[in-house]
Amino acid sequence: MSTVILRQVSKSYRLDSIAVPALADIDLAIRPDCFTVICGPSGSGKTTLLNLIGCIDRPDRGEVIVAGQATAQMSDDALSDFRARHLGFIFQNFNLLPVLTAYENVEYPLLLAQIAPAERRARVLTLLDAVGLADKAHHRPGQLSGGQRQRVAIARALATDPRLVLADEPTANLDSQTGSAIIALMRRMQQERHVAFVFSSHDPQIHAEADDTVFIRDGRITAIERGSPPLAAPQHAEVMP
Numbered sequence: 135m136s137t138v139i140l141r142q143v144s145k146s147y148r149l150d151s152i153a154v155p156a157l158a159d160i161d162l163a164i165r166p167d168c169f170t171v172i173c174g175p176s177g178s179g180k181t182t183l184l185n186l187i188g189c190i191d192r193p194d195r196g197e198v199i200v201a202g203q204a205t206a207q208m209s210d211d212a213l214s215d216f217r218a219r220h221l222g223f224i225f226q227n228f229n230l231l232p233v234l235t236a237y238e239n240v241e242y243p244l245l246l247a248q249i250a251p252a253e254r255r256a257r258v259l260t261l262l263d264a265v266g267l268a269d270k271a272h273h274r275p276g277q278l279s280g281g282q283r284q285r286v287a288i289a290r291a292l293a294t295d296p297r298l299v300l301a302d303e304p305t306a307n308l309d310s311q312t313g314s315a316i317i318a319l320m321r322r323m324q325q326e327r328h329v330a331f332v333f334s335s336h337d338p339q340i341h342a343e344a345d346d347t348v349f350i351r352d353g354r355i356t357a358i359e360r361g362s363p364p365l366a367a368p369q370h371a372e373v374m375p
């Protein structure tokens with residue numbers, strides 16, 4: 135069963151009175167506990183697709199089902215609550231709050247989720263340690279390198295123990311060596327925590343790193359390559375369809 139199902143999804147943007155088609159007739163299933171890459175050139179529709187999967191935007195047509203829930207009928211408030219509970223996000227420009235320390239940035243979604251202080255502290259320290267930043271907990275983003283900032287963002291995305299983490303070109307602002315280390319870290323976290331990761335990349339070579347690769351061009355899926363099913367059972371099997 136799938137973490138995300140898209141059925142016949144289409145999306146256009148309005149530019150003045152003209153419709154700019156971004157995605158057409160997308161049928162896609164994202165498997166749980168897998169590392170999935172959406173691969174395509176600039177303008178092919180990767181961000182649009184991630185925004186629909188992440189319930190940040192809604193399709194013009196078609197169905198988006200996330201964690202077994204059809205999202206079309208949800209109000210904007212319900213959708214935002216759903217996102218906070220089930221999804222984690224990583225962005226190419228890190229999107230950390232500059233006035234908060236690494237510790238506070240990772241803690242922030244836990245405060246919003248009203249997690250008790252002791253549990254919050256334990257989760258933040260575990261995650262900062264897991265991403266190799268235990269000694270940088272009290273540094274602000276401006277005192278960290280790009281790779282370290284993205285590590286904080288990965289820890290933050292995982293803080294609420296989401297079912298699915300979405301990353302839009304997470305290595306775009308990093309040099310290739312740091313980018314490879316970030317991909318390896320995401321892969322390790324995905325496997326250790328049995329969470330589904332979906333990330334986008336314009337680099338066709340990246341598919342070697344993934345379980346599943348979705349190739350997209352001009353708003354349409356041109357191919358899907360699936361690897362073997364994951365060995366370990368997903369942690370969230372009781373919740374995920």
Ligand SMILES: Nc1ncnc2c1ncn2[C@@H]1O[C@H](COP(=O)(O)OP(=O)(O)OP(=O)(O)O)[C@@H](O)[C@H]1O
Pocket residue numbers: 147148149154155156174175176177178179180181182183336
């Ligand atoms: N807000 C918008 N208004 C109008 N057109 C848009 C908007 N956002 C995206 N588009 C158009 O939709 C298409 C898909 O864009 P999208 O950003 O999803 O592609 P992408 O593959 O993520 O590109 P990139 O790799 O350059 O970030 C493009 O033709 C783009 O110009």
